[in-house]
Amino acid sequence: MGKTTMRRALLIVNPHARNGRGYGADIRSALEHGGLQLVERSPQDDETISDVILGERDCDLVIVGGGDGSLNAAARGLMETGLPLAILPLGTANDFARTVGIPADPVEAARRIASYEARPPIDLGEVNGHLYFNVASIGFSAELAQQLSSAAKKKWGKLGYAIVAARILMRSELFTAYLEHDGMTEKIRTLQVSVGNGKFYGGGMAVEKDATVDDGKLDFYSLEVDHWWKLLRLLPSLRRGTHSKWDDVRAFPTTEVIVRTKKPRAVNTDGELSTWTPAHFRLLRKAIQVYMPDPTARP
Template structure:
């Protein structure tokens, strides 16, 4: 006679047997982000109800983020980064080195990566995307060994980044960007640069050189109307106008990504290029100054896995 089935197996509900294993998340919180002081208790409860056990770690310096992810990689199945674009940028190398997928809770001012990936700024809905578990491999830009998700700029964007303080962004939000931009424009001067890519060498006089990896930057401007964070390319433009105030006429084009239609805007799509200037100039990566010219730009296709809705 055959032995009866095990009682342990016989008494388990089929519904429970089909439940996925619980996941462990390392949640890294930037308390200096614009929404960094908000209570995360409802979000943690929502994640845990969705099968994700959460360990929270707060940090005082973005430089700590990547190291913490690598140090604690064996304790987690995913990393959740709570902050703005600068915080997410700081986490990039750690997530790549640890081999963990990354969830995003957008708590910054501009939240351009979340916008590119169509992750809502409402934290409960952003948490639901992590719970749902859909993953996408996205590209990373790289300048002199430093990663960026959205855009790297030399000129106006870098000047703006140096002038914006965390307090200004926390107090004024996007209005702080507008106030800062007006100050930068009033003092702006063009600079000479050399752009070197596979098409050759160009000597330019420009107010800004930008290279986009994602689609959105600067609180919603579009780097190029067909740009994608999954296309394995960088979208470059050089702003070669004769008067910086002409930007007022070009504003709608920059918001829609059609600025390349203006003859004063040089554009290119590259996987690798170099920018050289007579004197070292700061390079802004996703809101933070982390390197300077000479600058070597390259794309790292599919370098990082993120939790996000399926691509439109």
């Protein structure tokens, strides 16, 4: 995106994101200096971020200021309009921004948007018709999302995740799930099932160490520890994305998997509760374009 070319950029900032109120003159100036004509909109009443995008199809790109939940809310609008996405990381975890190598500082991210290219389209995950960028989970992470309120995330950030996670973990129990994938059916006992499209989730955990958002696969894993305290020894591997080496972890790449449970269980997509089991996960190849650094610069 050259600085001499004025482009109409739809700018949507989520004021409820942890750092949403931090958006101000510095960020606006950086974007305009980069050659962008800003069209600033926020969802009104019952509008969603996707509704706003669908109403501004004549823009050249969409800039979303918020966290992973805000990006998730924009996914449908981006898919339907074909508009490329640029990101201002204003949320609690900003896992997708980290996955694609966007700076954590919002002002620096705004400065760099002008120098990024809209790369070849990235993949998205989908579960029961709900899109996601990073990871969808059933079990422990979904219960965490249920109990960690927006107010707590905004006030405490990653510390809030850790406090609530520890409390839930100590009372978590295994549940039975049935997997259908790649021509086979499996019965498992698990603490959590996760299906990743990106690399990072949950404030810095890694689904799989080599995962990218354009690798043409979903990364499945199941935590099959029989006592919660055994998960503590797995934590370093979960952060590095090397947990598939452990006997207590079932992991495999796929493009489609169905997870059934005896009773309906919530599904967490990008930190938001979106649907329930049975959960039909599938990969959507080359779904949307994103302004981001060269893939070789990814962490």
